[in-house]
Amino acid sequence: MRPKYLILMIVSALLAMFQVVEAKAEVLVGKDAPAFIVQTNDGKKFDLSEMKGKVTIIGYWATWCAPCREEMPILEALWRTYHSQGLEMVLVSVDNGSMLRNVKEVSKLFTMPIALQSSVSKNDLSPFDSVPKMFVIGLDGKVKIAREGAAQPPMVEKAFTEEIKALLDGKESKPEISAEAKPEEKK
Secondary structure, three states, X not given: XXXXXXXXXXHHHHHXXXXXXXXXXXXXXXXEOXXXXXXXXXXXXXXXXXXXXXXXXXEEEOOOOHHHHHHHHHHHHHHHHHHHHOEEEEXXXXXXXXXXXHHHHHHOOOOOOEEEEEEEEEEOOOOOOEEOEEXXXXXXXXXXXXXXXXXXXXXXXXXXXXXXXXXXXXXOOOOEEEEOOOOEEOO
């Protein structure tokens, strides 16, 4: 096959993938958050149905994902600052096999709840097909933000923090659907 046609096919496939990613997120934003239950690495049960009245972040990440590693300190800062004000969070690692050792090492660096994909007992939220992936659920139990792929620039810390603060204050924000940068496929 000619290189020119191969490149055209790859570009077409990537464009189609972004449309599918956005379509998946679009289905959830503005709707009641679906069931999601996981046991965190510290042995606690995280049940999304019990989080109504709190702003909740659920993120999927992996140790081999560079954008995920960039977002982790931002999420940790949010956790430390706003947990006492009603922010809940769990970050689910999609790592497996020999990479699980890395998850344990990374977990030691953070205080926010971290879990393994294998510890998820109910997941009607979204498949573990790409990282980073994040969902923010508002006080009313509805999905406010659904993002797959890295933000440009990564997470845009100030804007994201302001959005979380607004949600914690009960201010309704415009739902955000984002499939910004190419998500990294699960390895």
